[in-house]
Each structure stands twice: as C-alpha cells, then as structure tokens.
Amino acid sequence: MVFNDEDTALISQFLKGNKAAFIKVYRNLFPLLFEYGIRFTHDRSLIKDTLQDFFMNLLNRKSPLPDIYNIRSYFMVSVRRELLRRMAREARVPVGVMNGDSYEFHLELSPESALIDRQSGEQRSRGMQQAINCLSARQREAIYLYFYNNLTYEEVAEVMGLKEVKYARTLIYRALGELKLVLREDASILLKIIS
C-alpha cells in the first residue's frame, strides 16, 4: 500500500500550505475511505458529503496532526465515526445504537473469486457469500479491514474502537472459523488432495 510514510510526509507538507501535496493525499486516500464508507451505507451522497467535510476540515487545519503512528487508520477512524454519526442522525436513532452491533456492513465477494477455482467455483462462492452474510457486522468489518485493506491487528482494533488488540484477532479467527465450515461441506478439497 502507498499510504503511511508517504502520506504523513505529504500531510505535513500541505499543512505548511503546499496545495499539490493536498491533492496527492486526497487522491491517495479518497478511494480507501470511499470504498470503506460505502460498506456502511449505499447512500453515496452521504459518503461524498462526509468525505468532503472531512477533507475540508483537514484543509482548514492550522495545527499539526496529533502524533499518530499510522495516518491511514487515523483517517479511517475519523471517517467511520462521522459517517455513523450522520447515519444515526438521518435514521433518527441515538448514536450509540449505530456504534453497537446494529450497524450494517456490506461485504460482497468479488465476481472473480468464483473464477479462481474452476473445480468448485460458483457453487462454493455462493456458499461462501451466504456464510459471510451470516457473520456479524463487526466480524465482516474486521475481515474487510484485515484482508482487503491489509491493516494490522492493531490498526483493526484502532479503527473499530476495540479496547484491546487481541479482540481484533479473535473477531477475525472466529469469522474465518465460520467460513471454513463452508469449505468442509465441499468435497472438492479432499478430492484435490487425493488426486
């Protein structure tokens, strides 16, 4: 991933007034944040507005960013919090409700994952998608952050507001444990090993 060190340097540059650095940061981070946000809600306008305000606040910022070891997860935390807050406001529910296990997190396998393994391809993918849908939103989110964004366990815990890093690992292990059951129903793995 191209984030972290490069972006930290770019951000300190644009806080000193370098506009080109801002545009680079924007182009690096927008895809990450948008793809993350759209998994909470399909309301693209809401995500656009949230991200616009987020970057505008960054632009207007006079003080340096807090001393954070990871710029990427810092950004994701901020956008996640703000997005959930706005969703709660639109749905007219207290913010806390959204922060619990009741938020939605859409996680769809890419169409290509059915093509990867021709032997069992489509059927297995369908089973896998069903299993993913049966996970809790928190598990789906953790899986997404860990496998799609390549975050570390610390970062997953930070982004999701978990009290301890080990909770992040537990979430991911539990989810993977559920998902592997789908594979067990599928005899092709055994066939593959035997042949």
Place this chain on the structure above:
Amino acid sequence: MNPELPHPWSHNHSSAEELAADRSFQAWVYGSDEPACAFWDNWLSTRPEKAVVVEEARALVRQLSFREYGHRAELEEVGARLEHLMGEKRRTRVLRWGGAAAAATVLFICGWFVLRHPAREARPIAGTTGQRPGAMEDSARVAITSWQTAINRSARPKPVRLPDGSVAMLFHGSAIRYPPIFPAGERTVRIAGDVQFDIARETGRRFTVYSRQLTVAVLGTSFRITTWESKRPGTRVKLFSGKIRVFRMDGHRAGTEGVLLHPGEQADFDGSSMAVSKFIRNDIKTPSTNFSNTPLADVLKTLSALYRLPIAYNLADVAERRFTGNIDKADQPQAVLSAIAKINGLTVVRTTGGFYLTRTANQTSHNQKN
C-alpha cells in the same frame, strides 16, 4: 509488519484460520514473496498431515477477495467541490501576477469574439454545494458540469488562477472554462476571445488549449496564438521556442497527428487548410541580437521586431542610454527585457499583448521578479 503475531518460522500453526490470517502464508498463496514461498513449501513437505488444513486455508485466502464498488466519479466530484471551496477562500487574497509564473511559458490567444451565451455558461458550479449531490450520478455529466467558467466583461484584464498554478489573463470580453482539478493525465482548458497564459511547467502532463478552430498542445514552450472571429475567421500560431503541436478542432477528434511546429515557424489556418511557414528570417538573426554600444531605443525596436511584440517606452527615459551584449533568442522576452531594464534603472510593465518600459523611481513596488 505484524508485531503481535509470532513469527511463522517459530510457530506451529494448528488451524486453517490461523494459517489464513498469517501474512506470510497469504504471500505464499499469492506467490508474491519468495522467502515466504520457500518457507511454506518446505513447511508443507515436512508436515504431510497438515495438507487438508493448508488446503482449507489456501481456499479461504483465495476466496476472500471483495467487490470494489467504484469511486472514480465521486473522487472527481468531491475533488471539484473542494477545489471550488478552496478557490473561494483564495479569492479573498490578492492575486499576484508574476511570482508563480516566473518559470512558466507564455502563450497568447487574442481575438475579437462576442460571447454569445455567457449567461447560460456562467458559474455552473455555484449551486453544487447547495443542490442535492445525488442529482449527479452520471460521471460524464459530472465532468462537464463541474467545469468552472470565468468571464471578463470589464475593461481591466482579469487574472484567473488555474488548478495547476498556471495563470490565465482574460482580456475584455473573453472567457475560459477549466476543471476545478486537472485529472492525472492532462491539463485542458477551453477559451474564447483574448486570453494570455502563463503555464506552469510540469513534466509529463501536457497543457492543452482548445479554441473554436484550433487546439494547441503545449509540450513546454513559448508561443503565441491569434484567433479572429470576423467575417473570415482564422487562427495563427507562432512558436518562439520549444515544441508545440497544433490540431484542427475537427481533425483532432478524428485522431490525426496535427502539425508539429519548430522554433521560428508559424501555422496559419483559414478554416479549411493549414499552412506552415518560417516567420524568423535567417538574415536578420545574427546582426540583430549582438549589440555593441547600441542606443537603447534601437535595441528595443529590434527586440520588438524579433519577438513580434509591441514594446513601448518613453523616449526621455531611454535617451542617452546604450546597450552592449548578446541576446539569446531562445530567452523569454520578459526575462530579456527585465535584464535590460534593470541595468538601466527601468521597470518592465506588462501591457495588453506587450511590454512597457518606464522609470523605476516612481513605482518600484511593481517591479517584476525575474
């Protein structure tokens, strides 16, 4: 990378989920890291009893690739809105003419053109923040409607700062349209009327100016375009240094190569055909730029002819003054004039399409920083 994870070399993995969550195991599945591959190949060969678990873990890793929802249109749209908001902030400051353009190339587009539908074109972005953003779903529409328009109806030239730091000086009755952020691959603007550009030099990103008849692609250069929209519309492009490519508006769309101009060449277009000819004659080259104790008035006259730019001055200011030196024609007119002016205690002032030299004493603050 994963400081909280025991290193796989020392870890005896027991379950498929542990393996699947291991970064080095993932690298092995994707074949993306050679030491990891070597380790896991070896690990597997010494533990045949793990074959089923490894196969499960491998299937998990391969399955867990997720759909991307797509964000290109949103990236451009929010970028445009931000650029607009930044612009509003910046407009409250005074636009400086000169500083940012120091290392820039110069191009003129002059003409007589009556803006036909300025009202319809004006400020397409002004309502964007207030309007429901969901109204703009189609990315192509976003790209067009988010372009900004600047029009100058006043008599005074109006500078417009473009997203890349280039400056477009709009003269009376002229207009320019430009995107709030230039996309990664290109810088594109549209103009009508009489516009003078100072283009920020950027390697790898060409600057393209579209007028009604011709397109000019800038590859790093100094040149001048004149368009006229009278009874017989026509366009002339003169190149002083560097390289440019000139396209007919109709031919460009058809994908033709256009005409590549070399220094000293000009392209004339009368609406149907393009003619390329030399505008700097060789015979005036050597004697004209090597001055030896030449009266300053003569030097300025020569430069004016050389650059095809009006250079005005007050006779009393330059009387009795002389100049010795060799002028390199590849240099920018402004740089040359500034140097000459400095030696003689004069100041260079930009005028419409030309320059004016005046005594420094009464207006040092307007001195160009070249």
